[in-house]
């Protein structure tokens with residue numbers, strides 16, 4: 083893939099363009115091109131029209147109130163997320179339609195129709211209520227990709243409790259930080275999870291995590307059984323199965339929620355060491371999620387939809403649970419790794435269930451490329467009609483491979499740019515209306531106003547690059563950072579008055595297509611996962627041998643970016659391969675496996691400016707083998723030579 087600069091060069095030379103087939107266009111949910119203009123002229127009218135696809139207990143009369151940086155949408159309406167995602171379908175022909183087609187990594191399967199899902203959610207809502215959970219309380223969830231995960235989310239939403247899901251790959255200390263920040267007093271977890279034939283000790287992690295928090299009850303799903311080695315603490319821990327069996331088999335009433343009541347908090351990384359609790363509310367978020375299912379994903383009643391994300395990330399919240407279920411879809415949910423037991427697992431799943439819409443990440447596509455086209459070629463993938471990508475810029479080579487080897491040239495590709503903060507896809511083609519270009523997320527979806535700004539806050543002309551910005555509020559935008567409104571205002575609205583700054587660089591081409599160039603802040607995107615450099619640096623400095631650490635993201639062929647750490651050791655500590663391994667493990671224990679540095683380099687000194695600021699730009703140049711940029715502000719130029727020779731020795 084080369085350096086980011088090479089990558090940019092190939093991206094911007096890309097001239098291929100793909101139009102939807104006339105058949106796709108003719109059948110698309112959104113096939114009238116005037117929707118773009120209409121939504122541009124009257125975004126509130128557009129969103130209000132879309133909001134009618136949800137059921138409201140009390141209809142709203144207000145649409146958007148905007149007091150920058152605070153927005154409220156549909157603020158006098160009431161509704162319930164679970165009513166929209168599950169219960170309303172139980173009263174229709176969808177009652178016995180499959181809501182979730184679940185497959186466990188070991189090969190076990192479970193089908194939940196909308197009615198069956200609804201019964202489970204009712205029971206789980208009774209269960210949470212019996213534990214004292216009330217509207218507005220925070221429930222932490224640390225579960226693998228098993229049906230109990232969406233069931234718990236939907237049970238929280240039914241009661242009006244706020245869920246905060248922590249991805250099962252996070253360590254106990256990351257889990258603790260999030261439980262503390264959200265101040266949750268119930269944690270739902272499992273004895274363990276299956277991953278690539280091994281076991282993730284969730285319960286043991288949870289035991290470590292809850293120490294010193296306000297968690298008084300831990301509900302434990304029995305997923306793995308005896309091999310998990312999980313032990314229960316009397317008086318605090320209860321088995322999910324035992325408690326569920328005691329619950330009445332009656333409907334649990336849906337709590338009427340104000341549109342602006344919080345649905346969930348989800349933590350994401352930023353430029354400081356402390357993750358941000360992104361707050362999403364009920365009405366606007368659901369309108370965004372539901373609309374994009376029908377527009378970007380062109381969802382129809384007979385589709386079988388498979389998103390490979392984990393529900394622990396926002397992609398799973400919006401595009402496994404709230405988007406598809408409010409739209410009445412059949413969702414395929416898979417627990418494990420794409421290469422367990424073999425490298426054909428996804429293609430086997432697509433063939434088995436007749437998947438029609440498939441949504442995955444560029445890093446996965448690059449991995450499939452490496453594994454070779456013989457794996458997908460061994461399966462019948464002809465059911466597919468639309469495919470999506472998300473998480474990072476997709477290189478045109480991977481886009482073309484996806485198009486040919488998975489889509490067999492017949493499937494439009496929707497490259498969806500969005501973030502935890504935006505709640506749903508913001509820049510993405512409507513597949514029946516927009517010609518796609520490999521590597522570009524194309525244009526903002528209707529109702530979303532995007533621009534590329536120069537540093538003075540002026541919109542750039544086509545053919546130039548700058549800061550990606552969103553110039554108007556939208557229904558599914560984050561409302562704040564949990565208990566840190568000041569950080570919210572500063573992070574997202576501090577640069578340009580009243581304008582949302584996502585933190586990505588972008589190029590606007592002559593057709594006004596957007597090409598996302600990656601983060602412009604201290605955030606690294608490793609395999610589509612957002613990791614703050616500061617978080618990894620603090621994890622390293624936490625180790626007794628480390629004096630100072632500087633972390634950067636460097637270009638990586640499969641992961642997009644990989645973490646390189648430059649470390650200075652304390653006086654008297656001797657560098658060794660064992661110490662490298664120990665430090666990597668230390669980061670895994672502090673944060674989670676996704677933050678493990680690819681390489682650690684010891685250095686006597688870090689390159690700094692005369693005002694003692696670490697020059698990460700130079701470290702990136704070294705790690706990517708590039709000629710060094712401007713070094714005139716460097717306090718001690720000899721530091722760089724030592725580092726460069728060390729980096730070359732490594733290779």
Ligand code: WT7
Nearest residue numbers: 397472473474475497498499500501502598612
């Ligand atoms: C960051 C958000 C939203 C789901 C997954 C990640 C990058 C996301 C794309 C895309 C280029 C993308 C951006 C963004 N990103 N999708 N299609 N093309 N870049 O959510 O963890 O909140 O990360 O991921 O840099 O800011 P997230």
